[in-house]
Structure formats: structure tokens, C-alpha cells
Amino acid sequence: xxxxxxxxxxxxxxxxxxxxxxxxxxTVNGEPYWFFRYFPADTQVxxxxxxxxxxxxxxxxxxxxxxxxxxKAFRVRRRYDIVISHGAQSGLVYELLASLGRGNTPPHLMxxxxxxxxxxxxxxxxxxxxxxxxxxxxxxxxxxRQLEFYRRYYPGLARKARFIPFGADYHYFTPxxxxxxxxxxxxxxxxxxxxxxxxxxxxxxxxxRGYRLMVVGDTSLMNRYTHVPEIKFMPGVPVPQLMQMIAxxxxxxxxxxxxxxxxxxxSFLQSMSMAKPLIVTETTSSVDYISQAPGVKRVRTGDVxxxxxxxxxxxxxxxxxxxxxxxxxxxxxxxxxNERDMARGIYDYVRxxxxxxxx
Numbered sequence: 034x035x036x037x038x039x040x041x042x043x044x045x046x047x048x049x050x051x052x053x054x055x056x057x058x059x060t061v062n063g064e065p066y067w068f069f070r071y072f073p074a075d076t077q078v079x080x081x082x083x084x085x086x087x088x089x090x091x092x093x094x095x096x097x098x099x100x101x102x103x104x105k106a107f108r109v110r111r112r113y114d115i116v117i118s119h120g121a122q123s124g125l126v127y128e129l130l131a132s133l134g135r136g137n138t139p140p141h142l143m144x145x146x147x148x149x150x151x152x153x154x155x156x157x158x159x160x161x162x163x164x165x166x167x168x169x170x171x172x173x174x175x176x177x178r179q180l181e182f183y184r185r186y187y188p189g190l191a192r193k194a195r196f197i198p199f200g201a202d203y204h205y206f207t208p209x210x211x212x213x214x215x216x217x218x219x220x221x222x223x224x225x226x227x228x229x230x231x232x233x234x235x236x237x238x239x240x241x242r243g244y245r246l247m248v249v250g251d252t253s254l255m256n257r258y259t260h261v262p263e264i265k266f267m268p269g270v271p272v273p274q275l276m277q278m279i280a281x282x283x284x285x286x287x288x289x290x291x292x293x294x295x296x297x298x299x300s301f302l303q304s305m306s307m308a309k310p311l312i313v314t315e316t317t318s319s320v321d322y323i324s325q326a327p328g329v330k331r332v333r334t335g336d337v338x339x340x341x342x343x344x345x346x347x348x349x350x351x352x353x354x355x356x357x358x359x360x361x362x363x364x365x366x367x368x369x370x371n372e373r374d375m376a377r378g379i380y381d382y383v384r385x386x387x388x389x390x391x392x
Contacts, residue, residue: 034387035077037139038066039106039127041099041120044082053273056202068200071171071376079113081105083123103127110138114387119144129165132237134368140386141170145194148179148294154186171386173379175199175295178317182293195382199322200297200375201302201366208308208363209280216242218344219282221249223269225296226252227288227314227335234340236261242348247282249275279307283355284347289314291334298322305329306366310342310350310358326365328358 045051045059056067060080064070069078083102084090093099103118103126110116110131116139118124118357124143131138149156166187172194174180182193207369220231228248235246241263248254250269256263270278279285289297294317301313302322310328313319323329350358 034073034075034114035113036069036383037106037110037116037121038069038078038080039102039116039118040080040082040322041118041122042083043086044080051325053271055205055272068372068376071373072380087391093250098122100124100126103130107131107134111136113139115140115142115383117142117144117383120146120341121149122147124170125149125162125165128168128170132165132168133311142173142383142386143170144175145179146175146295148182148292149187152179152182152293159186161354163187163189169193171195171382173197173382175298176293176318177321179294196321197375197378197382198370199298200370200372201299202305202372203363203367206276206303208359209276215281215283216244217247217282218244218286218347219247219249219278220286220288221269221275221278221331222287222297222300223250224253225290225292228288229257230335230337230340231286231288232258232261232264234337234344235264237337237354238341238344243265244283244348246286247278249278276307279304279309281307283352284310284312286312286344287314287319288312288332288340289316289319289334291316293317296321299327302366302370305359305362308356308359308363310347310355310362312347322370328360328362328365 045054047059047061050061051059060066066078066080071367076294081102083099100120103123106116106127107130118127128141131141140380149162169189172190174194174196175198177196180194180196183194193361228251232254236258245263245265248266252266252268287297287301296318298318301319304311312330312332313323315331315332316334323331330346332339332343
């Protein structure tokens with residue numbers, strides 16, 4: 034099977050492996066790319082990423098979709114059995130080009146991560162999206178509640194939309210047991226985080242039990258909490274450094290706002306894979322993954338009191354109790370939300386599409 038993959042990010046093409054890069058961010062000469070390593074050995078995967086960061090990328094950023102990447106894919110599409118786009122920024126333009134092109138074109142499978150248009154419905158943008166997708170590509174979502182969104186607003190696509198849970202690479206995101214856990218809480222992310230609720234809850238606690246809160250990836254609230262010396266802010270760091278910080282923290286908090294699409298999943302699933310206990314907001318994006326998680330305390334969206342209670346409960350736990358919760362989280366990931374099972378689900382759907390099981 035020949036697959037053309039269009040990721041919504043930059044992929045580094047390497048002659049030798051670089052362990053500092055996650056699997057989605059690199060292709061290594063002679064090795065299968067990302068989750069495709071679990072596909073049959075004769076699978077050929079070519080990657081066209083979003084391209085270099087130049088003046089044209091700035092235009093694409095303002096437009097909120099890519100042009101060069103899907104155009105390149107459109108030109109070579111007939112060499113492949115299927116085209117897979119990861120994100121609507123690439124998938125919508127490719128699908129529009131494919132629908133306007135002449136001759137046979139391979140089926141198109143699109144990962145809808147951001148709810149097509151941020152799950153916004155309006156009289157201007159929605160008809161344009163429906164027009165671009167009028168040929169009904171196949172869809173994969175990582176949040177089951179998105180399926181209802183399709184049934185309500187894009188019924189023509191609903192029958193081709195499938196929920197396949199995201200899976201963490203537990204071989205890469207493994208416990209760093211040589212680092213002793215400190216009385217530190219870490220939270221991280223560059224976007225779509227409700228850091229204000231977490232920081233407000235932590236700041237209001239009269240007894241912080243010697244804990245500090247480390248916010249990594251977003252310094253926009255720094256001036257708001259200068260009166261709380263236990264809250265520290267720092268910009269984003271490379272993944273290996275972040276993993277070290279996660280390992281040296283007592284537990285992880287991932288506060289999320291509510292959006293009707295997938296976001297933040299890598300952050301909490303990978304932290305669970307590293308055998309850390311967590312506090313996670315229950316949202317459309319997280320509910321499929323944390324509702325049964327043994328070492329995750331779920332909190333309501335934007336609820337400072339609920340967050341405060343969760344923090345207090347975690348901070349009262351002994352290191353032994355926190356370690357047990359983290360160990361249970363890792364086992365839960367290994368058994369239920371791992372990269373291998375995600376890949377198998379994707380492959381089954383891809384094979385069904387290519388063999389004509391879905392029209």
C-alpha cells in the first residue's frame with residue numbers, strides 16, 4: 034500500500050535518529066514513520082509537511098490554512114492508494130483541489146483535530162467548508178463527542194466519520210525513575226489551556242504544604258501572580274527537558290477550556306505514560322480518556338473551587354500514594370490508549386477504504 038501523509042506541522046528528515054525529537058516530528062532514513070511502524074512491512078509512506086517557515090508561511094498563517102502543501106500533494110496524488118491529511122488546515126484545501134481535478138483520484142482520509150473550523154458554525158464559513166467537502170472524504174476524530182457535531186452540522190460526512198482514540202508512545206514517554214519527585218506541580222502547554230483557573234485555585238490556598246506550581250509554555254499571566262512567589266512561569270522548553278521536569282514533579286495538572294474538538298490529549302496521555310498522577314479538566318477532548326483513569330482527578334471546566342479541592346487532595350497524598358497512582362496511570366495507558374492500538378484502528382479503516390468497503 035502506498036500512502037501520502039500530510040502532517041499539520043514540520044517534519045525533520047534525518048539520516049540518523051535523533052532521540053530528542055518525538056516520532057511525529059521526524060522521518061529517519063530506512064525506518065517507518067510514526068505510527069505507520071505498526072502497519073504491514075510493505076507499506077510505503079511518503080510525507081509532505083507544511084514546509085519551511087518563510088514569508089509565504091506567514092501568509093498561510095494569517096489565512097489559517099496551507100496552500101503549498103496540499104497543492105504539492107494534489108500534483109502527485111495518483112502515485113498513491115490513499116492520501117491522509119492530519120488537520121483541516123491541510124485537508125480542506127487538498128479536498129477542494131481533488132474535487133475540482135480531472136480523472137481518478139485516490140480516496141482521502143482526514144484527521145479532524147480542530148473541529149474543521151474550530152467547531153464554529155456561521156453563515157459565511159460553514160457553507161464554504163461544506164462546498165470544499167462535498168465529495169465527502171473519510172474522517173477520523175480523537176474525541177467521540179465530535180461525531181454528534183458531524184451528525185448535526187455535516188450529516189453528509191457523518192457516515193464516514195470514525196472515532197479512533199489517540200494512543201501514547203509509552204516506549205518513548207517512559208518513567209524516569211532516577212529523578213526524585215519534588216514538592217512541585219507542573220502544568221504546561223502553549224495554547225488552549227485554562228491556566229487562570231489553576232493559578233487562581235493555587236494562589237487562594239492558605240496552606241500550600243511547601244508546594245510550588247511551575248507553569249511551562251505560557252508566560253502571559255506572569256504579572257498577574259507576582260504576589261504569589263510559589264507560582265513560577267517559564268517559556269516552552271524542548272521535549273526532553275520537559276520530560277525531566279515532569280519526572281521531577283509530584284504530579285501534573287492539565288487545565289483545559291471546553292472546545293468541541295481534540296486538544297491537550299498528548300499532554301495528559303504522555304504524562305500518564307510517564308507514571309505521573311494528574312488533575313485534568315473533563316472536556317470533550319479528555320472525557321473518553323480520563324473517565325476511567327485510576328490516577329486522574331477530574332475537575333469541572335473553569336471551576337476554581339473544584340480545582341482547589343483537587344489540588345488539596347493531591348497535595349495531602351504521600352509520595353507512596355502518588356507513586357501508586359502514577360504507576361496505575363501508566364498501566365492504564367499501556368492497556369487502553371497506546372500508539373500500537375491507535376495504529377491498528379487506523380490501519381483497519383485505511384484498508385476498508387482502499388479495498389472499497391466505504392464509498
